[in-house]
Amino acid sequence: MAERLIELRDIAKSYGHVYALGGVNLSVDRGEVVGLIGDNGAGKSTLIKILSGVVKPTSGEILIRGKPVTGWNAARSREAGIETVFQDRALAVQQTIVRNIFMGRELTGFLGWLKVSKEIDEASRLMREIGFTSKVFTPHSIVGQLSGGERQGVAIARAIYKQAELIVLDEPTTALSLTETAKVFHFVRQVRASGRSILFIGHNIHHVFDIADRFVVLDRGKVALTSDRSEVKSAEDLINFMEDVAHPGGLAGLHDTGDAEQRAR
Amino acid sequence: MSKTMEPDLHEPSAGISRQGSSRNEWKHPSDHWLRGFVLDNRASLGTLAVFIVMMAVFMIANPTVFTTWYLYSAVLTTLPVALFVVVPLVFVVTCGEIDLSFPATMGFASWVFALVVQAGYDPFLGIAAALVTGTLLGFLVGSLVVYGGLSSLIATLGMNFLLRGLIQIINEGRSTSLTSLADSWAYRIFSSQIWGIPVQIFWAIAFVVFSAMLYNRHRFGAQVRVVGDNPDSAQQMGIDVKRVRVKVFVFVGIGAAIAGTFSVMINFTWWPTAGDGYLLPVLASVFVGGTPTWGGIGTVAGGAIGAVTVSFIQTGVVAAGLSGFYVQFFNGLIIILSLLGHKWNQARYR
Numbered sequence: 001m002a003e004r005l006i007e008l009r010d011i012a013k014s015y016g017h018v019y020a021l022g023g024v025n026l027s028v029d030r031g032e033v034v035g036l037i038g039d040n041g042a043g044k045s046t047l048i049k050i051l052s053g054v055v056k057p058t059s060g061e062i063l064i065r066g067k068p069v070t071g072w073n074a075a076r077s078r079e080a081g082i083e084t085v086f087q088d089r090a091l092a093v094q095q096t097i098v099r100n101i102f103m104g105r106e107l108t109g110f111l112g113w114l115k116v117s118k119e120i121d122e123a124s125r126l127m128r129e130i131g132f133t134s135k136v137f138t139p140h141s142i143v144g145q146l147s148g149g150e151r152q153g154v155a156i157a158r159a160i161y162k163q164a165e166l167i168v169l170d171e172p173t174t175a176l177s178l179t180e181t182a183k184v185f186h187f188v189r190q191v192r193a194s195g196r197s198i199l200f201i202g203h204n205i206h207h208v209f210d211i212a213d214r215f216v217v218l219d220r221g222k223v224a225l226t227s228d229r230s231e232v233k234s235a236e237d238l239i240n241f242m243e244d245v246a247h248p249g250g251l252a253g254l255h256d257t258g259d260a261e262q263r264a265r
Numbered sequence: 266m267s268k269t270m271e272p273d274l275h276e277p278s279a280g281i282s283r284q285g286s287s288r289n290e291w292k293h294p295s296d297h298w299l300r301g302f303v304l305d306n307r308a309s310l311g312t313l314a315v316f317i318v319m320m321a322v323f324m325i326a327n328p329t330v331f332t333t334w335y336l337y338s339a340v341l342t343t344l345p346v347a348l349f350v351v352v353p354l355v356f357v358v359t360c361g362e363i364d365l366s367f368p369a370t371m372g373f374a375s376w377v378f379a380l381v382v383q384a385g386y387d388p389f390l391g392i393a394a395a396l397v398t399g400t401l402l403g404f405l406v407g408s409l410v411v412y413g414g415l416s417s418l419i420a421t422l423g424m425n426f427l428l429r430g431l432i433q434i435i436n437e438g439r440s441t442s443l444t445s446l447a448d449s450w451a452y453r454i455f456s457s458q459i460w461g462i463p464v465q466i467f468w469a470i471a472f473v474v475f476s477a478m479l480y481n482r483h484r485f486g487a488q489v490r491v492v493g494d495n496p497d498s499a500q501q502m503g504i505d506v507k508r509v510r511v512k513v514f515v516f517v518g519i520g521a522a523i524a525g526t527f528s529v530m531i532n533f534t535w536w537p538t539a540g541d542g543y544l545l546p547v548l549a550s551v552f553v554g555g556t557p558t559w560g561g562i563g564t565v566a567g568g569a570i571g572a573v574t575v576s577f578i579q580t581g582v583v584a585a586g587l588s589g590f591y592v593q594f595f596n597g598l599i600i601i602l603s604l605l606g607h608k609w610n611q612a613r614y615r
Contacts, residue, residue, distance in 0.1 A: 053503075075505075092499070099487060099490065
């Protein structure tokens with residue numbers, strides 16, 4: 001069995017009396033692509049923010065390579081090799097591409113002075129690696145002057161820097177054109193080929209089905225299904241299952257695949 | 266499955282393979298280095314243009330006065346004081362905050378300097394004490410704003426009144442004369458003249474250059490810009506946003522302490538109102554210099570040129586033969602024209 005990279009145990013998060021997550025278990029193994037699916041409000045974004053250290057869980061445990069972590073925050077998450085491409089891309093739009101790629105981990109030398117030319121070289125290399133290069137923009141271009149797909153490219157370039165072990169993609173294809181979506185998927189395959197793990201979040205089930213080794217369906221703050229790709233015949237099965245979860249008994253459901261105890265929760 | 270609606274996710278698209286094979290290198294949009302330089306420094310160059318036009322108008326109005334050295338010497342004596350606070354304020358405004366407490370910090374830190382010197386200690390010790398005071402006051406103001414979650418506009422205004430009030434209560438309006446300063450090494454190094462040029466301008470220029478480097482080529486400046494641009498993103502990327510915000514207020518405290526000390530060394534006297542007159546000219550300099558109000562971007566060099574411009578308005582209007590009543594009118598005119606110019610000159614986003 002592959003090494004367990006990260007494990008979330010019984011993670012709960014409440015905002016006042018409202019439960020966003022009610023005891024979620026989620027794990028990602030090395031080299032695995034996990035597709036996290038769920039409707040709006042299922043708790044996907046909250047789970048991602050907990051994983052990336054931006055939001056602290058109300059209760060629950062986070063284990064990195066089998067070891068529980070303490071003092072979990074955004075910086076610790078990045079140190080642990082988790083890189084997140086947020087849905088809103090988390091870019092500073094008045095800054096250059098270089099400044100965005102090295103946001104929060106500037107390449108510095110003596111007394112914190114920036115290694116400017118090294119940053120530019122690295123940025124160029126990263127952008128070339130994922131195919132987001134152009135004659136009209138440079139590492140010095142202002143992100144606010146780029147298109148949506150190009151901005152996604154900057155966010156992804158930032159994520160693959162430093163050979164992150166787990167890359168979290170939060171709905172990376174939202175608001176992208178078809179060719180730009182294809183580019184993103186091309187990149188995801190490259191990352192998978194390099195042996196890195198991916199947690200892919202989406203509500204377009206076809207996208208997730210095509211790319212993931214394993215599916216986790218989240219519904220109203222709980223895991224409604226975890227299933228290996230081999231257990232699901234087609235994307236339609238997943239869609240039917242999700243409709244069944246959303247409207248119990250109303251529509252024909254997926255035949256239970258041995259996760260009855262998960263669904264019962 | 267509606268495959269026709271979906272992009273082909275299994276094969277890399279033709280566009281990518283083409284890009285990969287043709288060694289698509291980065292290219293700067295301009296072929297000429299000069300165009301890139303102008304685009305990168307458009308705000309400060311705009312400020313410089315305003316300054317040059319203004320000086321040209323003054324010179325035409327009164328060529329004899331504007332070719333005498335005395336006029337420039339007078340400006341160069343007082344300008345450094347403003348520069349030491351204008352530059353840190355560019356950092357604060359870039360960070361998305363404002364600090365109106367610097368005049369009181371100037372007064373407070375220079376008061377400590379005056380007390381140390383009056384007590385017979387070496388002025389260098391006084392400078393060190395003033396710097397410590399400025400750092401602590403900056404930290405106090407910054408912590409109040411950041412950890413207290415207060416509006417920096419209102420909280421720093423309150424701190425300005427509070428600190429100035431404390432100075433007034435304790436001193437009851439009395440000033441402190443420091444005639445012994447004239448014989449000290451500190452005075453020779455920081456406040457005398459070399460070849461007729463007030464030496465403090467060299468210190469101020471060094472400070473501006475150092476700060477411009479800090480702003481553009483140091484982790485601190487990079488994080489200040491990112492925090493001012495998008496604090497949520499900065500947080501998500503692991504930057505300690507609150508700490509960066511407190512640091513910019515500390516920087517203003519340090520700048521204000523230096524400015525206050527220099528103003529005392531120029532006059533050999535500390536007044537309880539020291540620093541008060543700098544509030545509006547310094548703020549005007551930051552925005553005339555081309556740093557916008559919304560945060561994320563700014564220019565240290567522009568701020569410095571803005572300070573030069575604002576300093577010359579006062580001197581220039583009177584020297585050009587107009588009565589002192591015109592000063593405020595021209596101040597306003599330059600500020601408004603500069604803002605319109607920067608609005609027209611700024612980069613446009615999608």
